[in-house]
Every structure is written in C-alpha cells, then in structure tokens.
Amino acid sequence: MPQRDGMTISSLLLLMLFLGMVSFCGCAEAPPRPAEGAGRKVLAPPSPAEAAGTARGAAAPGPPRIAGTRFVRVLLAEGAGPIVLRAEEMRAWGPDGRLVAEIPGTLTLSAVGGRIRFDGTRLLRDTLDVAGVPELRLSGGRVGGRLRIVARRGRLLAVAVVPLETYVAAVVSREMPPRFHPEALAAQAVAVRTYALGAMRNPRDTDYDVAGSVEDQVFEGTDNVAPVFLRAAEETRGLVVRYRGELARTVYHSTCGGRTESAADAWGKDVPYLRSKDCGACGDSPFSRWEYRMSAAEGRRLGRLLGIPPGKDLRFSVEGRTPTGRAKRVRIASGGVSREMPAPEFRKAAGYARVRSLKFGIVPAAGGWLVSGEGYGHGVGMCQFGANGLAKSGRSFREILAYYYPGTTVEGESP
Ligand SMILES: [Zn+2]
Numbered sequence: 001m002p003q004r005d006g007m008t009i010s011s012l013l014l015l016m017l018f019l020g021m022v023s024f025c026g027c028a029e030a031p032p033r034p035a036e037g038a039g040r041k042v043l044a045p046p047s048p049a050e051a052a053g054t055a056r057g058a059a060a061p062g063p064p065r066i067a068g069t070r071f072v073r074v075l076l077a078e079g080a081g082p083i084v085l086r087a088e089e090m091r092a093w094g095p096d097g098r099l100v101a102e103i104p105g106t107l108t109l110s111a112v113g114g115r116i117r118f119d120g121t122r123l124l125r126d127t128l129d130v131a132g133v134p135e136l137r138l139s140g141g142r143v144g145g146r147l148r149i150v151a152r153r154g155r156l157l158a159v160a161v162v163p164l165e166t167y168v169a170a171v172v173s174r175e176m177p178p179r180f181h182p183e184a185l186a187a188q189a190v191a192v193r194t195y196a197l198g199a200m201r202n203p204r205d206t207d208y209d210v211a212g213s214v215e216d217q218v219f220e221g222t223d224n225v226a227p228v229f230l231r232a233a234e235e236t237r238g239l240v241v242r243y244r245g246e247l248a249r250t251v252y253h254s255t256c257g258g259r260t261e262s263a264a265d266a267w268g269k270d271v272p273y274l275r276s277k278d279c280g281a282c283g284d285s286p287f288s289r290w291e292y293r294m295s296a297a298e299g300r301r302l303g304r305l306l307g308i309p310p311g312k313d314l315r316f317s318v319e320g321r322t323p324t325g326r327a328k329r330v331r332i333a334s335g336g337v338s339r340e341m342p343a344p345e346f347r348k349a350a351g352y353a354r355v356r357s358l359k360f361g362i363v364p365a366a367g368g369w370l371v372s373g374e375g376y377g378h379g380v381g382m383c384q385f386g387a388n389g390l391a392k393s394g395r396s397f398r399e400i401l402a403y404y405y406p407g408t409t410v411e412g413e414s415p
Contacts, residue, residue: 070164075208077158082110087132095127111151144222169233173225174218181391185232187400191250194240198247252382255285257375265322273405281389287376295368311335326358
C-alpha cells in the first residue's frame with residue numbers, strides 16, 4: 001500500500017483517539033452522527049447535469065434533482081478565509097432557488113457572520129449553490145459536482161454535492177493503488193459505497209453527509225481518477241454490503257498482518273460481522289513486517305509527552321495483548337515512577353507512520369529501542385492487501401467481502 005493509504009488509516013485511528021470514541025465508519029472511526037433526520041434541514045441536491053449542460057441558458061428555476069441519481073454531500077473545506085472558485089462560467093443560486101448571478105472566470109466568497117459576501121460586494125443569505133461550466137474548480141481541483149457554500153459564524157463551509165458513483169470511484173482511487181486486482185478494487189468500491197450510503201442516512205452534519213478527509217473517506221475531487229477506478233465503481237454500481245437487511249459498517253485497513261482484529265477488541269463493541277478472521281493473503285504487503293528504530297532522544301520525548309520524566313532507566317513494555325497479538329496497554333517507567341496507558345495512546349504519540357499497528361513489540365537496542373511489528377492500520381474489517389491477495393488467487397469481489405464481513409450479503413441498494 002502506498003504511504004498515503006497507510007497514512008490515511010493511521011490518521012483515522014488518530015482521529016478516533018482524539019475523539020475518544022468510535023463509530024465504525026468507512027475506513028475507520030468518526031464521531032457519532034446526529035440522530036437520523038433529527039431536526040436537520042434537507043436541501044435538494046443540485047444537478048451536475050444541469051451544470052454541465054444548461055448553465056449557459058436562461059435562468060434555471062433553482063437547483064434541480066435528477067431522478068435516479070443519488071448525491072453525497074462531501075465537506076471539502078471549512079475555514080474563516082475566503083473561498084475562490086473558478087470555471088469558464090459559473091452560476092450561483094440562493095437557498096430559495098433563485099439565480100443570484102452568472103459569473104465568468106473567478107468567484108471569491110467570504111463569510112460575514114452567518115451571511116455570504118459575494119465577490120466583495122453583495123451580502124447574501126447563508127447558503128449559495130454554485131455550478132460551473134465546463135467544471136467547477138476549488139483550490140485548483142475539480143469538485144466533481146456542484147458546490148454548496150454555507151456561512152456559519154464567520155466561517156465558510158464548501159460542500160461538494162457529488163453523484164454517488166462519482167464519489168465512489170474517486171475515493172477508491174485514494175484508497176488502493178491502480179495496480180491492485182480489479183476484483184479487489186471492486187470490493188473496495190462496494191465498501192466505500194456502503195459507507196457513504198450509511199452516512200447519507202445518518203449525516204455527520206446538517207449541511208453535509210461526510211467529510212472529504214480521513215475523518216470519513218478521503219475525497220480529493222475528481223482529478224486523477226484512473227479508468228480502473230471508474231470501472232470498479234461502474235461494475236459494482238448500486239451494490240452494498242448488508243447484514244440482516246441493514247447497511248453494514250464496512251471498515252477497512254491497509255494490512256492486518258495475518259489475522260484481522262475484532263471490533264470488540266479494537267473498540268470495545270462487538271459487531272457480528274467484524275470479528276477476527278485469519279487472513280494469510282496480505283503477505284506481499286510492504287507492511288507485513290516492519291521495524292522502527294526509536295532513538296534515545298525520541299524515547300525521552302515520548303516519556304515526557306506521556307507523563308514520565310525520563311531518566312537513564314527509562315523502560316517501555318507491552319502489558320497485555322488481544323487474542324490476535326495486538327498490544328492492549330503499554331507501560332512506561334523511569335526513576336520508580338510508571339504509567340500504563342492504552343496501546344493506541346502510545347501509538348498515537350509515537351506516530352502512526354512509525355508504529356504502524358498495535359501488533360508490535362519493543363526492546364532496548366543500541367542507541368534506543370527497536371520496535372518491530374506486523375500490519376498497518378487498526379486491523380478491523382477488510383484487509384486491503386488481503387483483498388488483493390484473495391483476488392489474485394481467483395476470488396471474486398463478492399467472495400472477498402463475504403470473507404472479511406462474514407454473515408453479510410452483497411445486494412442491490414434499495415431506493
Ligand atoms: Zn490481511
């Protein structure tokens with residue numbers, strides 16, 4: 001797995017630790033979502049076809065819908081600074097669906113309290129939909145659909161409203177390398193779609209379903225999405241993973257290192273289809289086995305960071321392991337003082353790209369410590385390198401998903 005994939009999964013774990021909670025979304029964890037439909041305003045998803053086809057024409061009656069196309073609302077950016085949009089031509093609609101303006105070239109928007117300042121002049125209401133011809137760009141990247149801008153307490157949110165299948169292909173392109181077997185890419189596409197649909201039913205925020213970052217699934221617009229990823233989405237179009245009729249929580253990770261972790265051991269909550277499985281198919285992952293040589297200085301930094309003033313007798317030890325061999329707790333001791341902490345806290349402090357999984361040991365070595373381990377990521381659900389290994393041995397994407405999410409079925413998405 002390329003570095004960025006491992007980083008993605010690691011960063012997700014970081015988020016989980018940050019929030020101190022778990023909700024099994026996509027490639028990892030995220031804060032709980034508001035109760036489905038609880039007092040949220042549902043805004044009609046705008047139509048990219050309209051943007052692509054008729055934006056040059058007469059004023060549209062507002063953001064239309066396209067029958068049969070699902071849209072996922074993806075948070076691309078949020079901040080106090082201005083947002084600059086580019087396209088040959090743009091159209092902007094207010095929340096009432098009325099055309100605000102047609103703008104060539106560049107459009108700069110900023111927040112003034114709960115209102116949107118439009119090109120440094122007009123002050124609009126809190127929501128604006130923008131479509132571009134031939135395509136809208138934000139920070140140089142293709143948005144992949146229409147953009148909804150929302151002003152909130154002096155900050156702007158930029159939310160891409162993207163056709164679901166466009167989103168699926170784009171996310172798969174950031175989760176797996178193009179050299180992976182088509183059946184592995186297909187399995188990943190179904191996992192990504194299942195996750196997105198779960199989020200659409202239970203959005204992260206009133207104004208968006210998912211974050212375009214590692215908080216949910218990485219979406220960086222629609223640039224650089226190779227044909228293999230488009231095919232993976234197209235060939236699995238509409239397919240999702242269900243458990244007893246409900247959308248499954250299709251979490252995944254880079255490399256399990258031989259055996260996946262159970263949700264119960266990783267996050268303290270049993271999920272019937274997220275129990276530990278032998279993998280044995282991810283042996284060709286560059287992260288099957290890894291080593292990290294931790295210097296004495298880094299050890300001292302960690303000791304201080306984790307609450308133990310480091311002396312010459314600074315020690316690290318793993319205290320307790322799950323049945324798959326992953327560390328449960330880590331003890332740090334020096335000068336007669338010691339502290340035991342959850343292993344994920346240690347991993348976070350050490351750095352996810354250094355201590356790549358919790359399946360590790362740590363021993364004193366010349367100049368510091370040697371940390372050696374297996375796998376990359378939290379280890380729960382589908383092992384991405386394992387999925388590729390299974391695909392290479394002739395398994396279909398359905399068989400791969402059934403293997404890593406036992407008891408689930410792959411079915412067509414119901415409307
Ligand atoms: Zn594996």
